[in-house]
Each structure stands twice: as C-alpha cells, then as structure tokens.
Amino acid sequence: MADIKYEDGDWNGLIRNLATDCVNKNIGWVVRRLVLAACVYFLWQERNGRIFRDVHKSSQDIYNKVVDNVKGRLYGIIVKDSINTRNVEEKWQVKCRRAKIVVA
Template identity: 35%
Template structure:
C-alpha cells in the first residue's frame, strides 16, 4: 500500500496500528482488522441505533482519525513528533469528554462504559435523552 494513502496512514503503518489495536480492545472489537474498508464494512453492518456502544465506536473512530491526521500534519510541517502513547492519551481524553457530555438512560452498558472510560455521564429518565430504551440491542452484535 502506498505510504501516502489513507489506508496506510490510518490503519497500516506501525504507528497507527499501535494506536488502533489499543482502541479496538477498548471498544471490544479486537477482531476488527487493520484495513480501512474492513473497519467501514464492520461499522456499516452494525444496527443503526443510538446505543451507547454504537455511539462509543463512532466517537473513537472519529477521534482516532483526527488525531492521527493531526500528528501527520505536525510532522509534515516540522513540529515535534509525539509518541503513540501521547496521541493515544489525547484520543482517550477526547472520547471521555464526548461521552461525559451525553445525557443517557441508565443501563448496564452505560454503567459499564462509564466504569471502563472512568467518566460520569448525565443520567436521565427523560424521553429526550440521547439513548433510547432499547439501547443495549447491538452491544454484542458481531462479536
């Protein structure tokens, strides 16, 4: 694969692979491959709902792509290189902030995500919250 391709930059280079492998474990999708089309295909197969796991996967993927792109640009323009751990830490902090901003219904999966990511989310019994009452339906899908 071309070193300047999206596939290489986000999923195949050693730097990105280290980050992506750690994040896959955190979202409980270790089995996903390190190919862009494979990850996109897996995401498309999942039910399109507002479950906490679906939202978490989208946030993680977006944060990962953004931070790797940001690191690439910093290196291209001569700024200091950051280690994988530093970039991973920024991704994790971004995910935590996004999750903490959600208003959700209290479910087992929401509590599990809060514990895993060491955050608190706004728990609501209101019908206007982000997650619907059927929000745990895709948590084990594809695993």
Template identity: 35%
Template sequence: MRPRLWERLKVMAKLDDISYVWGEVISGIVNKAACNSIWSIVQRLLFGLVVYFIWQERNFRVFQKCARSGEALFSLIVETVRLRLMGLKILRVSPAVKEASLI
C-alpha cells in the same frame, strides 16, 4: 494507522471483530448497525476521533516536524472520548453505561 494504537483502542470500544487493514476498518465501522446504545455511541465516536487525531498527527509531522508518541495519542483519544461522553445528556444510568464510563 498504528496497529498497537488501534489494537488498544478497539479492545476498549468492543470492536474486536474489526481488522487492522484501513479499508476493512472503514467497511467494518460503516456496516455496523448504528443505534443509541452506549457501545454504538462509543464506537462511532472513537472511530471519528481516531481519524481526526491521526490526520492531525500527520500534519504535525509534515508541517511542524514534531511527533507525539503512541502513548500520547492513545491518552489524547481516550480522554476526548471520555469528555464527549460526559457531555451527553441522553445517557441513562445502566450497567453498560457504568462499564463504558471506565474507558
């Protein structure tokens, strides 16, 4: 995983305590308590999207011989998180939800 991309994403999702080493990232996410707080939802959603888009980028580079910039990946991941959060009907308006909506 690109450290600069992960650094920017993990700050946005309040995952400052998570490492850059892939195995430690996975164990850090798995060991975090899953609850229905907005930040828990954002963190789990972000992690899944990072895995998916990094895998997709790898396939683009290997099979189509094209690559997206780190900035393009960052924008794509953030926009996808935003759209998924907008689609959730379980969110109640709270200060944390308002803060998360700035992502």
C-alpha cells in the same frame, strides 16, 4: 477500551464494519464511533505535524489524546440508565448525564 474487535488489519474493512454497524444505537455503538472519530482526527493532526512542522508525538501521547477526547464527550452526552451505560462508565471511568424520565 471501546471493545472494537477487528483483526483483519484492513483500514477500509474496519471503516465499513463500523459504518454498517449502526443498527443498534446503544452506548457501545456511540463509544465505538467516538473512538473512530477521535483516532482519525488525532492521527490526521499527527500527520500534519510531522509533514508541516517536523513535530513528532509518541503513540502513547496520541492514545492519551484519544482517550481524553472520548471521555470528555462521554461526560457531555445524555443517556438512559442501563447495564450497558454503567459498564461503559466503569470501563471509561466517567459519569454520563442521565435522561430525566417523566412519568405522566
């Protein structure tokens, strides 16, 4: 959903790629960073659950948590109206809040 295209399979390379791709701070960049943060968080939770509580979730459950988390955060951000914003809203099935434009 976030259009993160990285086929090398190297976790460090993916992190480096996302960390250095911050020049263009558009809505797509924000979504990629939200997805990365949610993945790290929920994978860490899953790891801890397996190690300390012997609780296992399916990969689909983790995916659903990531998607729900990102959607929730997208509902809360304030964005400028643009084609990119509308594309993200359509893809993620959310409606972001719009920045109010003040005309002087």
